[in-house]
Amino acid sequence: MTTPTQLPGFWSRLSLAFSAFFKAAGDAEFAARVRDDQVGPVAAPAPAPVPTPAPAPVAPAPTPLRVNTPESALQLLTLLQREARLIDFANENLASYADADIGAAARVVHEGCARVLKEHFTIAPVRTEAEGARVTLEEGFDAASVRLTGNVVGKAPFKGTLSHRGWRATDVRLPQLAKEHDASVIAPAEVEL
Amino acid sequence: MSARYAIGIDLGTTHSALSYVDLEASDGEKTAHGVLPIPQLSAPGTVEDLPLLPSFLYLPHPDELAPGELALPWSTEGETAVAGEMARSRGATTPIRLVSSAKSWLCHPGVDRRAAILPSDAPEEVARVSPLEASTRYLQHLRRAWDHAHPEAPFDQQQVTVTIPASFDPGARELTAEAARNAGYASATLLEEPQAALYSWIQGSNGAWRKQVKAGDIVLVVDVGGGTSDFSLIAILEVDGKLEPHRVAVGDHILLGGDNMDLALAHLVARKLAANGTQLDAWQMRALTYGCRGAKEHLLADPNATTWPIVVPSRGSKLIGGSIRTELTREEVTAFITDGFFPRVEAGARPATRTRAGLTQLGLPYAQDAAITKHLSAFLARQAGATAELEGFAGRVSAEHSFLHPSAVLFNGGVFKSSILSQRVMDTINDWLYMEGAEPARMLEGADLDLAVARGAAYYSYARRGGGVRIRGGTARSYYVGVESSMPAIPGMEPPIQALCVAPFGMEEGSELELPGQEFGLVVGEPVHFRFFGSTTRRQDQIGDVLDFWGPDELQEMNEIQATLPAEGRTPGDVVQVKLHALATEAGTLELAALSPEGQRWNVEFDVRNTASQ
Numbered sequence: 001m002t003t004p005t006q007l008p009g010f011w012s013r014l015s016l017a018f019s020a021f022f023k024a025a026g027d028a029e030f031a032a033r034v035r036d037d038q039v040g041p042v043a044a045p046a047p048a049p050v051p052t053p054a055p056a057p058v059a060p061a062p063t064p065l066r067v068n069t070p071e072s073a074l075q076l077l078t079l080l081q082r083e084a085r086l087i088d089f090a091n092e093n094l095a096s097y098a099d100a101d102i103g104a105a106a107r108v109v110h111e112g113c114a115r116v117l118k119e120h121f122t123i124a125p126v127r128t129e130a131e132g133a134r135v136t137l138e139e140g141f142d143a144a145s146v147r148l149t150g151n152v153v154g155k156a157p158f159k160g161t162l163s164h165r166g167w168r169a170t171d172v173r174l175p176q177l178a179k180e181h182d183a184s185v186i187a188p189a190e191v192e193l
Numbered sequence: 194m195s196a197r198y199a200i201g202i203d204l205g206t207t208h209s210a211l212s213y214v215d216l217e218a219s220d221g222e223k224t225a226h227g228v229l230p231i232p233q234l235s236a237p238g239t240v241e242d243l244p245l246l247p248s249f250l251y252l253p254h255p256d257e258l259a260p261g262e263l264a265l266p267w268s269t270e271g272e273t274a275v276a277g278e279m280a281r282s283r284g285a286t287t288p289i290r291l292v293s294s295a296k297s298w299l300c301h302p303g304v305d306r307r308a309a310i311l312p313s314d315a316p317e318e319v320a321r322v323s324p325l326e327a328s329t330r331y332l333q334h335l336r337r338a339w340d341h342a343h344p345e346a347p348f349d350q351q352q353v354t355v356t357i358p359a360s361f362d363p364g365a366r367e368l369t370a371e372a373a374r375n376a377g378y379a380s381a382t383l384l385e386e387p388q389a390a391l392y393s394w395i396q397g398s399n400g401a402w403r404k405q406v407k408a409g410d411i412v413l414v415v416d417v418g419g420g421t422s423d424f425s426l427i428a429i430l431e432v433d434g435k436l437e438p439h440r441v442a443v444g445d446h447i448l449l450g451g452d453n454m455d456l457a458l459a460h461l462v463a464r465k466l467a468a469n470g471t472q473l474d475a476w477q478m479r480a481l482t483y484g485c486r487g488a489k490e491h492l493l494a495d496p497n498a499t500t501w502p503i504v505v506p507s508r509g510s511k512l513i514g515g516s517i518r519t520e521l522t523r524e525e526v527t528a529f530i531t532d533g534f535f536p537r538v539e540a541g542a543r544p545a546t547r548t549r550a551g552l553t554q555l556g557l558p559y560a561q562d563a564a565i566t567k568h569l570s571a572f573l574a575r576q577a578g579a580t581a582e583l584e585g586f587a588g589r590v591s592a593e594h595s596f597l598h599p600s601a602v603l604f605n606g607g608v609f610k611s612s613i614l615s616q617r618v619m620d621t622i623n624d625w626l627y628m629e630g631a632e633p634a635r636m637l638e639g640a641d642l643d644l645a646v647a648r649g650a651a652y653y654s655y656a657r658r659g660g661g662v663r664i665r666g667g668t669a670r671s672y673y674v675g676v677e678s679s680m681p682a683i684p685g686m687e688p689p690i691q692a693l694c695v696a697p698f699g700m701e702e703g704s705e706l707e708l709p710g711q712e713f714g715l716v717v718g719e720p721v722h723f724r725f726f727g728s729t730t731r732r733q734d735q736i737g738d739v740l741d742f743w744g745p746d747e748l749q750e751m752n753e754i755q756a757t758l759p760a761e762g763r764t765p766g767d768v769v770q771v772k773l774h775a776l777a778t779e780a781g782t783l784e785l786a787a788l789s790p791e792g793q794r795w796n797v798e799f800d801v802r803n804t805a806s807q
Contacts, residue, residue, distance in 0.1 A: 075239075082236070088512040097513050104518035107504045111487075173242075180261030181238030190286075190508075 084112025126166030201650025207419030233277030251280035295327035300365035332376035359443035364799035383781030387414035387425035389649030413599035440666030493611030675724030696775035
């Protein structure tokens with residue numbers, strides 16, 4: 001990698017983003033740090049319906065938050081590892097490899113991620129307009145599915161430019177698990193006899 | 194109870210599928226149909242609904258899986274083997290415990306198909322299963338998947354059709370029917386796969402098929418599946434003003450399919466890698482085969498692509514350093530697939546055959562010549578006179594034609610998703626037709642290449658109830674037993690043998706014929722063996738005809754058949770005179786029965802256990 005050490009290159013950033021995502025999803029303390037100091041990396045665009053820890057307002061009376069069972073998140077990780085070798089990829093140190101090698105591995109990851117997305121989710125854009133088009137948001141628009149950015153002032157209807165169409169999972173088809181199945185084993189160790 | 198659904202099952206060499214027609218919502222040629230998602234293990238403890246059930250069975254070691262990891266939506270009590278996706282993926286790393294291609298073994302005449310012989314290279318301690326048992330397991334899985342999804346319409350009360358290759362001999366047909374019975378199918382009917390493909394095409398056209406074919410057409414069905422290639426000829430007749438398809442000929446059993454193509458490419462790429470000093474292990478070979486399939490599909494779908502990269506991932510957790518990158522080029526795909534499996538040959542080309550080595554072969558009898566177009570030219574030449582006696586076809590066939598001229602072609606099988614390959618077959622056939630001054634054949638559009646067989650089978654279940662178009666044709670072969678001719682013995686020579694026709698060509702389902710004149714003496718309590726022959730070309734022979742001579746291609750010898758007269762109520766050693774009857778059953782199998790003068794009846798066995806000497 002030829003990028004100066006101050007600024008990480010694209011592959012490093014990708015790897016960093018993935019590892020931060022999994023660390024945040026799996027390590028509550030790390031997630032809290034990200035939430036509180038707002039300095040740590042923001043979760044990478046992940047295909048997961050795994051709710052990333054929302055930056056809760058620092059308020060004296062905490063609102064009760066949903067408690068998630070880690071089962072489906074672990075299941076998704078299992079699929080991404082099995083099909084796309086995502087955890088192997090995220091745990092690699094990219095500094096010692098040439099871009100050509102990284103690119104070869106990225107093909108495995110890309111192809112596998114695409115397969116997981118296609119087989120287990122139905123994902124549709126939130127807005128059907130082309131990116132760059134002018135859109136008008138009427139009063140009472142769904143603030144959860146449309147995020148306002150930039151010069152956010154005044155009242156609805158808001159007029160602006162669509163910079164990202166957004167994605168919405170319209171269907172999730174995760175495999176069913178046996179009762180005794182230990183989902184925390186994302187990939188079993190393999191021993192060849 | 195009356196059936197609510199017509200169910201079709203494609204019991205494939207590499208994949209099985211279940212399709213259905215809702216009888217209450219269907220009327221005439223308008224059908225409401227669907228494909229059942231099959232719950233199956235995709236990994237230990239993980240159940241997924243997939244449209245296909247890979248026809249693989251994995252026999253795990255008792256310590257291999259944690260308890261409860263084999264749970265399915267239905268009770269799996271007492272089951273130790275796994276069918277489906279997990280069997281396939283696990284078996285790739287532990288092939289000694291994987292049963293694959295059970296269907297090819299089921300029609301392998303050289304082995305005892307009821308004996309526990311699979312996996313053929315398993316060590317002693319693995320409890321093997323028979324080809325029959327493996328097929329039973331896949332059918333059972335599909336039945337349970339149905340019962341799980343449709344508790345209101347139990348499987349055994351529905352109309353069920355199971356498909357088989359057109360080239361299956363009576364023994365393999367009977368074994369498939371037996372597997373269905375063992376799997377709890379109350380009354381399954383068998384249907385030939387190329388016919389199922391045509392049914393699916395008829396169904397898919399919503400009645401428009403009558404515009405695409407006309408009376409006098411001869412449709413060639415080219416079905417290249419994962420492990421087998423199968424050809425059939427279907428003539429379109431006009432009967433009482435209605436179009437009626439008649440299946441007039443079927444091809445031989447060719448163990449050659451799409452999987453062989455992927456494997457051929459993988460070996461090519463592996464050789465390329467080996468030349469650069471990279472050796473692949475079995476696990477990497479499988480990943481490479483998988484990658485080659487993807488690359489092949491891309492290159493065959495996009496005529497402008499020149500190369501396609503393939504990455505074989507590392508086995509350990511070091512993905513980047515350990516992965517091997519290579520590529521497949523257009524020249525390689527053209528040389529190996531387009532020209533290797535579908536060469537543009539002349540009509541006179543015939544597949545090369547080598548005499549087998551003297552040792553008894555234990556593996557599957559794979560086709561020796563990979564050129565599918567050569568097998569096709571041999572098939573069409575052998576069937577040059579297939580339509581000679583059909584009404585309305587007399588003028589279309591001439592003695593000068595060196596092969597039967599098809600006027601339309603229907604493709605089936607995932608291989609033909611590539612228009613390059615279907616076009617190559619069309620071009621080759623049309624070259625042959627051009628050389629004999631005939632009109633070019635046209636390709637029938639709108640075939641569903643992956644699920645056509647299952648869909649067509651469901652449609653057939655439906656059509657049998659009078660709901661739609663039916664293909665006629667009856668049995669696709671005539672059958673003979675060998676009888677010694679009454680000649681004085683000559684030292685050093687086998688006594689010459691005559692072939693006695695016991696079942697003529699084209700017996701309709703449900704018909705029974707008695708062999709006139711000839712009676713056989715059976716010894717009570719002792720099995721009597723007959724040599725058994727079939728012919729796909731001798732359409733004129735009637736039951737009771739005796740052949741003294743026949744051409745080398747006309748009659749194919751099959752497994753011996755055997756009749757045993759049970760000793761009950763008789764003195765062992767006595768000789769009883771019996772008459773032979775041939776019955777084409779409604780279920781699509783052929784039965785030969787022996788009838789004693791008192792009217793007792795018992796069946797002649799097609800699937801005789803082979804002795805070691807064979």
